[in-house]
Amino acid sequence: MFKIRVNSREIRFVNRVKELEKLRELATKGSPLVEFVYGPEGCGKTTLMKYFAHSIKDNKKYTVIYIDAIEVSDPEKAIYTNINITVKEILDTITETFNIPLGGLIALNLSKILSHIINRFKISNKNIVIIVDDVVRSIGLDKVEYYIKYLYELGTKIKIEHEPESLLILATTSEGVSRRLIAKHRHAVIHLLWNLDKRSTEELVEQLSNRNIIEDIWELTGGNPARIIELAVRFDSNIKKWLSKLEERLMDIVHIVRLKSLIKYLRDVVENIDLLYEGYEEGYLKLLGILEESNLVIYKGYSTLSEDHVSPDPMLGIGRYYAWQIPAYTIILRKILNKS
Ligand SMILES: Nc1ncnc2c1ncn2[C@@H]1O[C@H](COP(=O)(O)OP(=O)(O)OP(=O)(O)O)[C@@H](O)[C@H]1O
Ligand SMILES: [Mg+2]
Known part of the structure; x- marks a missing residue:
């Protein structure tokens, strides 16, 4: 079961049915481009990516690698995969040190990590999905263009040398300024992920607070899950204080x-x-x-x-x-x- 922790309670993942359908389609067909998911802060990019990775992890067709590029110190959170490899083994392949978060270090050394994985596991009949979450915040705006090209070239190299069934590289960002750099790049494509719709907002609020503030929460947050949680949980639904x-x-x-x-x-x-x-x-x-x-x-x-x-x-x-x-x-x- 996929669980979302909100303070001491656990909540259900809501909706995103169409988005998951599209992600599954992309994962099965693969893509020659770096597919960027871009949207408001806290709209649910990370949660969607983690849910997606979780939903395909038990299917033997897929090899999935999820990297949380802003995770500072916990290796188990910074990288997640469904292949039989320890996080320590992955980290041992990286020798350089930079002044960036652990997740960012993994993102920048993806090439080494993947060649290590490819040498150990047969990938020729697999649908490979690589997700680099929050890459811009981690490596900085100045490296975005370089990194898109790096991911693109890495994808091309893997396809030529190892012939997987398909390959999909997904990356996320919520930095408005970065989308201009991404948009001008011919190796990347941008998809918008928006806040939750009204029905999903209701479903989320019902898990956190009482129904009678649903309308207010909708009009104030527009369905932004991070803000809904902040208002309903951290501010105990006290709209004035929030x-x-x-x-x-x-x-x-x-x-x-x-x-x-x-x-x-x-x-x-x-x-x-x-x-x-x-x-x-x-x-x-x-x-x-x-x-x-x-x-x-x-x-x-x-x-x-x-x-x-x-x-x-x-x-x-x-x-x-x-x-x-x-x-x-x-x-x-x-x-x-x-x-x-
Ligand atoms: N589909 C969902 N169902 C239930 N809760 C959700 C959903 N999407 C997001 N949330 C909740 O909202 C919080 C914020 O979402 P998340 O961190 O995924 O947003 P984000 O777009 O990655 O934010 P950022 O722009 O800061 O990276 C999550 O911690 C989770 O608790
Ligand atoms: Mg995020």
Whole structure:
């Protein structure tokens, strides 16, 4: 059974049926490109990747290797595979040391690890799935392009030399800035993973809190599982306290916006987020830099992993091109801007 731990309790994995279907299809066919999954912070990328790895691990057709590139010190968490090899053996193949997390070290040494694995296990009839989770946060923006090329070339080499049945390389990121670097790369393709839909949000909230706050949670979090858990568990469903904690963070960002004389643009964008894309003044571009870097907004122009598009929904702060990562940000920003 796949379990998700939330403090002392365990919760069920909800939905993602279409996304899992697509991942299974990709895993069976393989892909010549590095398949990136990109989406709002806390929308469930890691959980989906782990669930997917778990769901195929007992099928002998698949060899799956999952790497948590930001795991700092626990080897058992940094790498997971369904082949019969110890984590110690994998780590022994890496001799260099860098000043990056353990998971990042594994990600950067994937080539060595894979050749070790390939020498020990027959892979010629296997569907190989390699998942590198949160790679950008771990290796840094400056190495993203290099790393995409590295993964791509590694994939090509394995296919030529070892002829697996298929090979799929998946990577995830939530860094808005990184998606521009990824998008311009011809060896990579981006799929959007969005927050949970309303029914799945209900299913998640029911496991954590009482039903009567479902509507509020939906309107404030837009279905972002990390924020739902934060509000329902850490803040014990105390919406007021949760909002004031968010306000503290946003005050700081508004302060920067004010110092850069961009308040006028922020007022406009709070009412119409697509001005970040369609506003023909440099102020919108400068503001976009701040909002994207602080993970308040995210570009949503890509099709989703389930081959759909996220529809605009002004109530939830979702525009045609950009969206607030959670709708609560617009409520708080309006409040801060009205005060000043
Ligand atoms: N489908 C799901 N069912 C139940 N809980 C979920 C689901 N997806 C995510 N969660 C919960 O939400 C939390 C945040 O999700 P997760 O860490 O997967 O997001 P993420 O997109 O990887 O975040 P980040 O951008 O920070 O890497 C998880 O710890 C898990 O508890
Ligand atoms: Mg993650």
